[in-house]
Amino acid sequence: MQDLSQFAVIITAAGRGSRMGGPPKQWRDLNGKSVLARSIAAFAQFPRIIVVLSPDDMGRAIDELSGPVTLVAGGATRSDSVRAGLEVLDGSGIRHVLIHDGARPLVSPQVIAGVVSALAQGADAAAPALPVSDALWRSEDGRVTGLQSRDGLFRAQTPQGFSLDAILAAHRAFPEGAADDVELARRAGHEVVITAGAEDNLKLTYGPDFDRARRILGDAMDIRLGNGFDVHAFEDGDHVTLCGVRIAHDRTLKGHSDADVGMHALTDAIYGALAEGDIGRHFPPSDPQWKGADSAVFLAHAGDLARSRGFSIGNADVTLICEAPKIGPHAGDMQSRLAEILGIEAARISVKATTSERLGFTGRGEGIAAIATATLMKG
């Protein structure tokens, strides 16, 4: 990957989606994540991301968008919105800027890399496009009246990349704007290099585009399921730690770490979904540094490993099996703590408990068992 320290990204998302109709398309759900969140995530490796929004959407953006993005109020046209984003970068020392439609959530790393690489090699401007492959007709009143040559015709996409100084000067020189930034750069006399576009990098413009995007994501979706099971025996003590919550009890759980049986089962479920073995592989019990360790370290590691592989945690379900202590009064705190460690909403985590009807080792009060399931999603 190129050095991106000199790059910023502007994501335009201030439009109202009038051709699509209904609520603004960038805020709609696309297979479990908003269109805009997907567009932003595609540029996660860039150090500076500016998201241009309608002033009406600022409140929801603060609630719904995560990560280090700068929110800027856009204008009445796409060009006005881009200009607002560019003005924020003036004097920032940034050299190159990529300008991307928030309504193109399926842009691939390859398409982005093509633009970055053209700029890094010295181009003032570069943008992805696809050659027109269908025959082109002229028509009148629903009848074909002639053939239009497709030679040299391309379908424009984003991100469109520029030297920051060049595109800011072009916007200032032509405040009337244009359909896209390539047109303004050309008007200002810059040559624009065409890089490889992709069919999947569609702009959501009309209703059926959503169906197509869902199909593309469905094909690319990678869903993993993992399970985990753990048992710890009781020994003399005055508390147990379960799913990160300390509960006063007349026994404690025996273990090399803090013996948090619920968190261990969940950690193993995530490792299992990644085909990454279990806690013992990542944190060997023979290693003295994990003696008495807070099991949050293990769970956070499993969550980070999933994220580094491009997965998000869809949901997790933990069941604690014991006669005592009573779990119900603490289940909400456990849910919040697990969600906090994994960096996901609490609504994606369930913690529940059951007894084993006084049967077996849990029934005799010799220890606590836990089972957990986790789903991971990519795409």
Ligand SMILES: Nc1ccn([C@@H]2O[C@H](COP(=O)(O)OP(=O)(O)OP(=O)(O)O)[C@@H](O)[C@H]2O)c(=O)n1
């Ligand atoms: N005043 C505007 C208009 C558009 N955009 C953004 O520019 C991108 C491409 O525009 P388009 O598909 O035309 O979006 P809309 O303007 O929302 O759609 P429509 O033209 O159908 O109203 C979108 O991400 C849109 O949010 C913007 O930031 N500010």
Ligand SMILES: C[C@](O)(CO)[C@H](O)COP(=O)(O)O
């Ligand atoms: C920038 C763009 O996506 C290039 O294809 C396009 O110009 C955006 O708006 P449009 O109104 O749908 O042309």
